Amino acid sequence: MMTSLKEYTMGDFWNQIMSAVAMAIVVAVTPSAIVGPLFQALATHGPLWSTLNTACNMATYTVPVLCGALAAGQFNFTMIEKVSVALATLLGSGAVNYSAKNGGTFTLVGMGDLINTILVTALAILAIFLIRDYVGSFAIIWDPIVTACIVGGIGMLMYPYVHLVSTTVGGMLNSFTKLQPVLMCTLLGMAFAVIIATPLSTVGLAYAFGITGIVGGASSVGTSACFLMVAYACSKVNGKGVVVAMVFGSVKMMLANFLKHPTMLIPIAITGALNGFTDSFIHVKNIAADAGFGIPVGPINAFTLMSGNIGTKLITIALIYFILPTFYGILAYYLCTHVFHFNKKEYWKVELNK
Template sequence: MEELSKYKMGEFWNKLLSAVAMAIVVAVTPGAIISPFITGLAKHSAFWETILNASNLSMYIVPVAAGVLAAGEFGFNRIEKASVALASLVGSGAVAFDKGSWVLVGMGDLINTILVIAVAIVAVFLTRNFVGSFSIIIEPILCGTIVGSLGLWSYTYVHMISTGVGSVLNAITKLQPVLMCTLIAMAFAVIIATPLSTVGLAYAIGISGIAGGAASVGVTSCFMIVAIATFKANGKGVSLAMFWGGVKMMLANFVEHPRMFIPIAIVGAVTGFIDSFLNIQNGSAEAGFGQPVGPIDSFQYMSGNTGTNIIILLLIYYILPILISLVVYLVIRKFPKLYNSNDWKVDIDK
C-alpha cells in the first residue's frame, strides 16, 4: 500500500495513459501507413496479402502491449507485467467467444481497457507484499481471472457510453460540419501539445468520418505552426522534428508558457473551418494522427480523380496549414504579450 501511495493521482493516471497511448501508436502505425499502399496489390498476390495481413494484425496487440507498458511504468517485475497484460486482454473486449470459438474483434474498448489496467495495477500493489513466492500462481489468477472478469462485466456498459459519445459527435458533425470541424480541429490541435494522446482519445470515443478528418487536420496544423515558430529560436533540426510530429518534445514549454496555445488554437480553428468544405474523412484508428498517416488514410475515403484527390490532400494537410501558420506567426509576433521567441526555444539536452 505504501508503494502505491507514493504516486499522486495525477501521476498515476499520467503514467497509465502515456503507456496506453504508446501501445496504440506502435500497434496502429504498421496498418495505418502500409495498408493503404498494398490493399490493391493484396487482391491479386498471395505475397502482398501476407504483408497486408501482417500489417493489420499489429493492431490486435494493443491490450497486451498497453498492460505490459503500463506495468513497466510502475517498475513491476515480469510476473506482474504479464499478469496485468492478462487482465487487460481479458477485460478489453478485443476477444469475443462466438459459437464455441474465440474470435479477435479488434482493439476492444480503450476506455474499459484503461480502467481494467488501473484496477489490475492497484490489485498488484495491494497484494505483492503478501504473496511472496506464490506470486507466479496468485497474481495471474488475481489479474487474469478476477480483474479480467470485472472487465468483462463492465465492458458492455463502458462500451455503450464510449461509442455513444463518438456517435453523437459524428452525427452532429454531419449536421453542422462547419462549426464542428472548426471546433474539433482546434481541440485536437491543442490536445496534441499536451500530455494527452490524440490517438487514444480519437479511438476511445470512436470519432471517425468527417469528424475524424477534422481531428487529423487539426493535429497536422499544430505540427506546422510549431515548426514555423521554433525555426528562428532553434534552427532547422528542431523545426523539422516538429514538422514530423515531435511537438511532445515541447511539453515543458507549453506548461510554462500557456500563451503558446493561442497560435496553435487559431491555426487549428482556421484549418478546420476550411476542411469542413472539403469533406476530408478518417477512421477512428487514424483520426488522432497528423501527417503523414492522416492523408494516407484520408485518401481511402475519397472518390473521383486520383490526381485531384492528391492535390486536395496536399492543400489541406500541407499547403494551407503552412500558409495559415505563417500568417498567424507574422501577426502574433507583433504582440509581445502573446508571443515571445524564447518561449519556443527547446533545450534538447534535457
C-alpha cells in the same frame, strides 16, 4: 529494484501509466500508419504483400497487451507481475468479443476502448501492489489469478458503461452533421483534431456513426491538422524521429503531456477548426471507414473520391491536408505560446527514455 505504491503521488502514478499507454499506441499503430497504405495497395499482387499487409493491420490489436506490459514496467514490476497486468488489460479492454453462438467464438475487435484499458491497467497495478507482500513465492500462481479473474472480470463488467463515453461523444458528433456546411465542417474539424489527442478513437467514432461524404472529409482534415500542428510544436524541442512520428499520426504519444497541460489542446482545436472551415468551401470527401484517419490514409482515400484531372486533385490534397494545416498550426502555436502565453515550448517535449 521493486518499488512500493507509497513512493508515488497520485500525479506520478497516472503520469507513469499514461506515458506507457502513449508509447504502446505509438509502437502498435506506427506500422499501419506509415507503411500500411503501401502494403494495402500491393496486397493483391502476391501472397508476400498480402501477408505483410495482414501483419501491419494485426499490430494494432496488440495495444491493450502492450499498455499493460509497459505500464507495469514503469513501476519496476517483475516478469510475472508485468505479464499478469498485461493479461488483465487484454481481458478488460473490450478488444476481444465473445459470442455464445456456434459453440462460442472469440473475435478481435480492434484495440478496444482505450479509456477502459487505462482504468483496467491502473486497477491491475494497484492489485499487484496490494497483494505483493502476501503472496511471496506464490506470486506465479496468485498474480495471474487475481489480475485475470478479478481485475479482468471487473474490466469486462465496466466496459459497457465506460464505453458510453465514446458513444455519447459520437452522438454529439453525429448532431454536427445536421448543421449547415460551414458550421458543420468547422466544428467537426475542431472536434476530430482534439479527439485524436485523447484516449478516444476517431476511427471508431467515425465508423460507428457512419460519418461519410463531406462530413467524413471534414473529420479527416481535422485529424490531419492535429498531426501537423503537433509536429511543428514538437520540432522545437524534440528530434526528427519524433516529428516524423507525429506527422504520421503518433499524437497519442503525447497523452501524458496533454494530461499535465490541458491548454496544449487549445492550438490543436484552433488548427482543426480553421482547417475544417476551409474545407467547407473545398468539400473534400471521405468514407466512414477512413474519416477518422489523418495522414497518410485520409488524403489517399480522399484523392480516390475526387473528380477532375490528376493535377487539380493533387493540388487540392496538398493544400487541405498539408499546406494550410501547417500554416494554421504555426499560427496557432505562435498565438498560444508567444502572444497569449497559454503554453510553453517545453510542454511539447516527449520523454522517450522514461
